[in-house]
Structure formats: C-alpha cells, structure tokens
Amino acid sequence: MASNLAQWGNKLHSGETTYSIVGNRKRWFMVSAVLMLISIGILVGKGLNLGIDFTGGAQYVVPNVETTSPEPAEEAVAEIAPGQEPRVTTLGENDIRVQLGEITSEQQQELTTALADAYGVDESTISFDQIGPTWGAAVGQQALQGLVIFLLLVFVVISVYFRAWRMAAAAIIALIHDLLFTVGIYALSGFEVTPASVIGFLTILGYSLYDTVVVFDKVNENTRHFDSQVRYTYAELANLAVNQTLVRSINTSVVALLPVSSILFIGSYLLGAGTLKDIALALFIGMAVGTYSSIFVATPLEVALRAREPKIAAHTKKVLELRESGETEVARTEDGSVRVGALKPGEHKGQGAQPKRKRK
Template structure:
C-alpha cells in the first residue's frame, strides 16, 4: 500500500495532453509583439508617473460624488484653476495632481475653498514631493527590482542549474515588463503601490516557475534522455503534471486581486490592477515562456533524432 502511494507521488497522472513546446513559437511571437509595442509606448509616451515619482502636489478631496466641473469650481475659488494639473473625480474620493509644489498659502486657500463649496464634511489631504525626493524614490524602486532579480538568479542557480536560472529570470523580467508596458500603453498612473505590486508579481511568478522546473528536474532523473525528442516529451509531461496546481494557485490570488480592484479604495486601485495583470502574465510565462526557453538551452547539448520518443503518462 505505501509503495502505491509513493508511485503516485513520483509519477502523477498527466491530465493536460498538449504539446506546449511545439506551439511555444506562437507565444514567443505574442510576447515579442507586446514587448515591441511597450518599448515604443515607453519611448513616445513614457510612464504616467504619480506624485511619488515626480515633484508636485497631490490633493485628495474626500466628499460625496463630485464632477470634474465641481472640482474645477473649487480650484478656481482657491486661485489654482489655471495651474497645470490632472483632475480625477471619484465616488467618495477625488484627486487633483499638480505638476508644481503648492505653497502653504496655496494649501490654506484650497482647504478654505473646499469647505466653502462642498461643506464642512468635506476634507482634503495634500501630499507634496520635491524633485530630489522623487528622483531618489525612482532610483530606489529600480534598485529594489534589480536586487530581487539578482537574488532569484542566485537561488535558482544553486538549487537547479544556470539554464534554469536564465530561463527563470527572462520569464520574470518578461512579467515585470508586460505590466509596465500595459501601464504605459493605457497611460495608467505609476506610484509606489505599483512598485510593491511589481515585487509581489515577481515573487508569484518565480514560485510558479520553480514548481514546474522542480517537476522537470525530477522527471529528468528517471527519463532516459538521449535525443531532443526525449527532452521534448519530458518537458511537456512536466508542464502537464503541474498545470492544474499552477492554475489553482494563481486563480485564488487572482480572485482576491479582482475583489480589491472592484471594492478597494482609490489608494490601492493601481496596485490591484497591476496585480491582476501581473498574475495573468506570471502564469502565462511560467508555462509558455520559461519551460520552452529551458528546453531550447538544454536541447543544444542533446542529439537530434527523427523518431520522436513517447512520453510515459
């Protein structure tokens, strides 16, 4: 009885009989297309940095549903209506982002105008970032992502081998860039919570990738890999065996992220959206990018045979 259980653990049943490696070129093409569009968007439009990453003042107005016209009236009364700014109305909280820093006198006038136009129940919260702090935050955010990536490379190299590490880091950078590209294309605001989301996505992405790689390594121990077709079969089998687990893991976190996106406050809206996008790309890259990349790297050291080997289920 114990031996049967161990056999099931060592050789789980394959439920997804699909040739992931064969169709990987289509997924590479899709990723390359989005990457090119993202690069063009970044060069032309750049990122829509929030007040966290560029100097200026961000004003949050807590009040009932406000229209853009009502907010403009408040700003006109405070003498700020002609400033360079972006107005974002909301159901419970609206925001105004000024490209320059509001002085204490400006802030006092604005708070008085809010009380005068919207009533005593309305309140304001003003956050200001100067140029030096904005540059430092941007630099530290980049360093955080690079340090996390370097740590993952070292970990995967020690636990597996360098080919696994290369494939994992390419998939990881792919996921991070996909989120950045989507935010650039649709001109969504990038703030500190966006960076937190990126680091979280990196963690979930590498987790899914390592699970598949661990299955590949285990199957390689028992498989007699003599040709690329043998290696092809092993990688397909490994992905198939972990597919259900990967989908279930990502789906549970995805549901939580969608709930935060729908019911969460404006302050975490961009964080939730980045998480939703990143989780989808993270699951996609672990299955369709990382594993096929490892196959390409490993396959260079394996002979080619015309007769394909059959994968054992």
C-alpha cells in the same frame, strides 16, 4: 464536472494526454514577442502616469464633498495657480483628491480656502501634503534598485538550487516578460503609479517566480537522468513536466485571481474604493500573465537555451535516429506529438504507437 477535471489531470500527469507546449515553443515566443513590442510601444508613446510620490508636487484631500465633479477643483486651481494641470480623482464615495505641481505657501493657503468654498466643506477638514522632486526621485531610484537586487538574488538562488544557470536565465527572462507586459497595460489604462503599484509589481514577480520554480522542479526531476534512456528527448521529458503541472498552475491561478478580481472590480468600481485600484490592477494582470509565462515561456525557453549543449544535442540526435530506424517506438497523440510515458507493453500501431521493424 469535477470528476472530468480530475480525470483530465490524471491523464496529463501519466502522459496519456499530452499537449505539445515545448514542441510549439516558436509559436509561443512569437506571441510573447508581439506582446512585448506592444507594451514597449505603449510605454514609449503614452508613458506612465507617475504619482507625486515619484515626481514631487502638492496633494489635497477634500472629504465629504456634495459632488465629486472635478470642475470646481479645476476652476479653483486655474484661479489660484494658473498654468498648473490638476489631477482630480475620487476616493471612496464622497472624497476627492487633487494633485498638482509644486506651489508656494501663499498659494497653498489660498487654494485650501478656494477648495473649501468650491465644495462646501470646512477648511480645517482639508488635508495637504507636498513632496519635493528630490524625495520623489529618490523613491523611484530606490524602487529600481530593489528590482535589480531582487532579480540578481533570484538568478543566484535558482542557479545554485538547480545547478543550471540556463534555468535561472529563463526564469529571469520570464519575470521581465511579466513585468514589462503588466507595466504596459498599466500605462494603457492611465492608472497612476504609486508606491502601492510598485508593491503590486514586486508581488507579481514573487508569484510568477513561485509558479516557474514549481514547473522547473518537475522538469529537473524528469530530466535528471535523461541520457540513461533512448526513447525520449530532453525536450519531450521537459514537455511532460509542463503537462504534469498544468492543472496545478491553472488551479493556483484561478484561486489567486478570484480575490484580486473582487478587489479590482467590486471594491474599486462598484464600492468606489479608488485607493485599491493601483495595486489590484497590477496584481490581476501580473498574476494572469505570470501563469502564461510559467507554462508557455519559462520551460520552452529553458529547453531552447539548453538544446545546443553537446550532451543534450547528441542525445536528441541519437533518439531521433533510433526512432526513425524503427528500433524504438513511442505513442503519439492525434496531432503527432509524443505521449511520454503512455506506451504500455504490447501497445502497437492501432493504439498510436509505431511498430518496430524486423531486423534483417
């Protein structure tokens, strides 16, 4: 099995095996557009379940309860603070968290007593926190500012490093694609958005960016002198770069997703560590979609943005004209896509190459 994977990776790197990822970019763009529309629809229709760190409100943590049923807490809140809609969640195996809107100091003490009686615990063990709406709004604003600053810095750094603003634009769009999809899934799940969630969102942006930059570095290496030859177009050389880094992207993603999936499915659901769900879901979805975008969105989009540059357009036209006239030949895969770098001296039609026509 490992030997077969190694052989597959070697064939991808040499160009012997090639998948037309860039050539089918319209298909991937359509898939991404549908995913983005679904995510936007979920966000507009359902919205995010913002925690009190962003909306403000009161929070109780009742430890060592005999039952984690939310009904005793809901009844206590309905009696002391009618009109409030509490959110009761389980923390670990026998702790519960009760969140609701702002309450008065009298209601705070009465509700503490009511929760202690409802769950049969000592009143002094119940912890209470209250966050004002102004502080919560400031947290949300600072998180948004941090995201904008991060994206601007990414754009500047990539533009300077690769000397190509279109690569930076493609990377930013891929990051927004990952973030929007992850937030949409987060809204669909109904998980509460906490500061841990925001940390998870920023973490996946860094992970996705790392994967995209690795692919772009290979694209830059393959296309640095693309106009010094007339066998392959810029898009075909970029497609080779995606294929050459495909195994690395998959391996990195699998290695990263294994521990995150352990946190999400084993830690959160089997062991009941509810506080881990916020960041684990964001990391799991974000890493998976980040791998997809680095392969199927970032480089195809970069090629699409650069396709109309006069230098690249003229070179592509020249390569295709020479190929059609028979003055150049290329090896092709079964689906008809070009195998960059696979053609060997003396390779002819029977091996997948187009024969040269004799000039008159």
